[in-house]
Amino acid sequence: MPDQTGDELLALAIADPDEAWSLATAVIANGDADVTALSYAHQALGIVLRERGDVDLALTHLRLARRLAERTPDVDRVADVRASLGGTLAVAGRTAAGLRELDAAVAGARARGPVRPKAQMRRANVLTMAGHHDRALADLQDAVRGFRRSGDRLWQARALNLRAFARILRGEFAEATRDLREAESLFLPGDQQFEVLDVRHNLALIRFFEGDVPAALSALTELASAYADLGDPHLELTLDRARILLVAGLAVEAVDVIESAPAWAQSRPRARAELLVMRAAARLGAGQAEQALEDARAARRLFLRQERAWWCIRADLVALQARIELGRGSRRAAVALADSLADDPTEEAVLAHLLAGRELARSDPAAASPYLSRAAAGRRRGSPLSRATAWLARALELEVEGRPRVLDAVGRGLDALAEHRATLGSPELRALTALHGSDLATLAVRHALPRGPRALVRWSDRARAASLSEPVPAPQDPTIDGLLATIRGLSHRIAEEEDPVELQALVRERAHHERTVRMAWAATPGAGGRDASASDASLVEALADRVLVQLVDVDGTLHAVVVRDGRWRTVRVGPASSAAKALDAALYGLRTATRGRPVDLARLGVRLESALLGDVVRLLPAGRAVVVSPPAALLAAPWTLLPSLRSRPVSLTPSATAWVRAHAARPRSSRAVLVVGPDLPTGGAEVAPIARMHAGASLLASDDATVAAALAALDGAALGHIAAHGSFRPETPMFSSLHLADGAMTVDDVHRLGHPPHRIVLPACRSGALAEVGGHDVIGFAAALLGQGTAGVVASLIDVDDAATVQVMLDLHAGLVAGERLDEALCRARLAAGEDPVGLATAVSFVALGAA
Structure with missing residues (x-):
């Protein structure tokens, strides 16, 4: 086999593995092949097997390829095979052995030949895997120069792609982007499909590290489909999707992504270790600290055997957080971990120094200060969330030192959090940012209290119900619309199903579709608006x-x-x-x-x-x-x-600012719309009399009361009244709903209203229930209406008596017709209930939210 043909075979091992397998096995079957051709063939088979997850058999072929290459006079042939073998040993978790092979490959290759930069690039890949980013970057600088000098455009593109990844890990995003754009332009003419996808994967990572979570999720979703079309489950994509979901606050979903990783990943020590540490972080975010600690310890044992010190530190960081969550934190462990990252510029180092500072602050504030100071050094770089964490460290540093301007640092941290929230189009993710800001909010009110009542309102408002600061439109996607219709149908069937086995199957199917919709929301970009507190x-x-x-x-x-x-x-x-x-x-x-x-x-x-x-x-x-x-x-x-x-x-009201915003809202019409859902015990008995109270009111009942018809009628109305069964879903509050003729009207549907009704009355049980997020934000049906621009909502907190509710609603609407606000009309209804125990209990179970 001529050398050129051998190099082409190796290129096919990545670009078209099936074709490479066919050609390589044909060479081996040909009894006339020389040792050079055979070494290429076994090397190609080793690469294909490694990428498919069969690392042990890959090593067998690569070792045979090395023995064959050593029988040739070509030192570059030997070096090339040793480089492939070294990289595969690292994948198997044998980092030191892999680096020894790679060092020998670099040393043995001709100084200005074509193989030396390839060996340097492969060594850089293993060094990156082990966390030695500076050494990796030095190898890659040499490799890029070598490929440019030789005119090898394919390997130049590969080196640029890997150099970009090393730069991403160092936070050098502009330089990484330039490398990736050049790599993509070099890959495209050669139809290197997998490698083009790898470039786009790295570009998505840059979007993530720069703080654009929706764009990163959207890109990774497209990449997952593209990799699947090429028959590649791509482990790194699984890890990155989980990481982004975790940062977004969707920890349970991150755990699900990790646990759906391809089965072959469990047999690869490197992959298994990385999956374990990511699952540990996700479980910690999901409130499963004990399981997170077990995963982190197991990951550390694997990383230690693989001689991956940087990854050991990542596992230690998750383990420390889990122990702190369980009340078993250790100052000594926190300090040792922070010290091991003293010169590290990554977000992990910021967090480690913050944890050490907080552990020390409990008993030795003076010792805590240097660690908090090092964490605070990251406050002007990185993603908005990373900067928010660093500004928290700065605020704590000022607090432990007894210095002023703590609130200035808190404010900068909350500004960074608002910058992150502005990128998010999902109401759920916007609310979940409260989890990231809870410590800043605690510091804010602690230091605002001595400054007086105005400061306390202003600073408490900055952290409250920030997700409701502006309307958020739903994603416009026909596929999502179809899924929502399917979810409505399933909810209808669930309500009627009596067979427990079939019921479980329906609930699982609905949950699957709901996850798809939530992921579509998560990939929706925000409008970019910033929070503004009322003066x-x-x-x-x-x-x-x-x-x-x-x-x-x-x-x-x-x-x-x-x-x-x-x-x-x-x-x-x-x-x-x-x-x-x-x-x-x-x-x-x-x-x-x-x-x-x-x-x-x-x-x-x-x-x-x-x-x-x-x-x-x-x-x-x-x-x-x-x-x-x-x-x-x-x-x-x-x-x-x-x-x-x-x-x-x-x-x-969730906050004074939200109330001022609601007070400023004005109705867009004088229309009243009444909707009656199915299967009400009273049959919606209050609706007909209420319709007669409001001149020209529109009434949707029976089969006419579909979700689409109700949304169309309610859009822009002055007053809405929906008499329907309600369902509050605390585990997935975005799917809390009111049940209409064709199924559930959910929180998602509220976001599809161009102009929600100015005022709305929701007599359904628990229609006012809200899921608390991070102690400062809320998600729920009533909250969604307020966030979208409804000025006032009447809703119930608990399950209420149906007959008594009818009378409360009649009294309420009598007040509205008389020109009263919702709170005034609801007061009228309470007074009318008198001392009747059921009537009074029902009346006080309703609340007026907002200002109208």
Whole structure:
């Protein structure tokens, strides 16, 4: 076999492995082939087998190829095979042995021949795998020059692609992008399909590291399809998709991606170790700290055997986080880990130094400062999330040193978080950013409290319900539309299915389609808008004669800011834990009362008032309307059960800023739309009388009340009323829904409204239920409406009595027809319930959200 033909065979091993296998086996079967041709053939078979996951058989062929090459006078032939063997040994987890082969290959190749830069490039690949990025980059600089000198465009492109990857790991994104664009232009004319995809994979990684999560997810989704078309499951793609999902807050989905990795990956030690450490990180994010610790320890043992020190450190970092989560943190381990990354510029180093600083700060603030300072050094580079972490470190550094300007650092961290959130089009991912900002939010209110009530409202608002700061349109994709229709049909069948086995199958099928829709949302880019808090003046002006009570949890103690007639005052309320216990008792009592069982609601109300308001009660003038802005966990409280609030208009809001935004909204029409879903115990008895109250109201009932018809009618309406069964899905709140004639109207559908109704009434059970995220944000049906621009929502917190709900709705709409706001009309309904236990329990289970 001529040398040129041999080189072509090796190129086919990557570009067209099936063809390479056929040609190589034919050469071996040909008894006339010389040792050179045979060495090429076995080398090609080894490469194909390695890429297909059969590493042991690959090593057998490559060792035979080396013995054959050593029988030729061609030192470059020997060096080339040894380079392939070295790379494959590294894949098998034998890093040191692989590097010995690669060192011999580089040393044995002719100094200015074509093989030496190939050997350097392959050594760089193993060095990158082992975490020696600087040494890898030095090899790649030489390799690129060597290929340019020899005119080998294919290998020049490969070296540029790998150099780009090394630069990505060093944070050199502009240089990496230039390398990748040049590599792509060199690959394309040669029809190197796999390698073009690899370039695009690296470009997607740059988007991720620069903070554009949706673009990276979208690119990786397309790449997964392209790799599948070529018959390559591509392990690195699995790892990167999991990493991006984890950063986005979708930890459970990241675990699923890891566990769906190709089976052959488990038999490859390098791949198994990387899968384990990624699953450990994902499990940690999913709240499974014990399992995360087990995975991290197992990964470390594998990395240690593979002599991959940098990866050992990554496993140690996840293990440390898991131990801290379990209350078993170690200052010594945290400090040792941070010290091992003292000169590392990566995001892992920022996190390690932050953890060490926080562990030390508990007992030795002076010792903590240098570690926090090193973590803070990353605050002007990297992705927005990485910068947010570094600014947190800077704020903690200033705090432990007793220096001023902590809030300035917190503000810069929250700005970085807002920059990240602005890239996200998914309401779920926008809310999940609260998980990244919880520590910044804690510092913000701690240091704002001494500065007075205005500062406390301003800084608590910056972290609250930020996901609702602007409308988010749903992705426009016919495939997704079809999946949503399928989900509606499945939800309808689930509600009617009685066979447990068939029911489980339907639930699994629905969950599969829902994951696809959520991934489509995750890949949707944001509009790029930035959060803007309401000014003090705009808040006071909007309140007019209403009184704002903004509750803030400062290190476990509730404080209230009362804004009344332009005057601001802070009141200490009491322990947040007491409020949580009183809330649990109140909700249990209400649920019992709505079922007609005797409950002392008055006593529950007094206890809840003491825990939630304390001395704030004395600052509330009789009869004045109150706007309550509580922490996310207390939005579920039945505030009008409190004696001081029961007989006055009360509205709830996730934040003062959200309330000012809702107050500024104006109706786009005077239309009223009423929708009746199927199978209601009362048959929607309130709807016909309500329709007569509102002149010209549109009514959708029976088969006419489809999701599409309801959305079309509600778009731009002044008032909507949907009488339908509701379903709150805390595990997937984006699919919380109201059940109409053809299935579920979900939170996703709310985002398909061009102009949501100005005001809407949702009498369904738990229609106002919200999933709390990170202590500061919320997801749910009512929250989605507010975020999309609805100015006011009436919804229930718990399961309510159907018959009593009919009367509450009639009284509510009587108030609306009389020109009252939602909070005023709901107050009218509570007063009309009198002392009837079921009627009162039902009335106080409804809340008015927003400002209309």
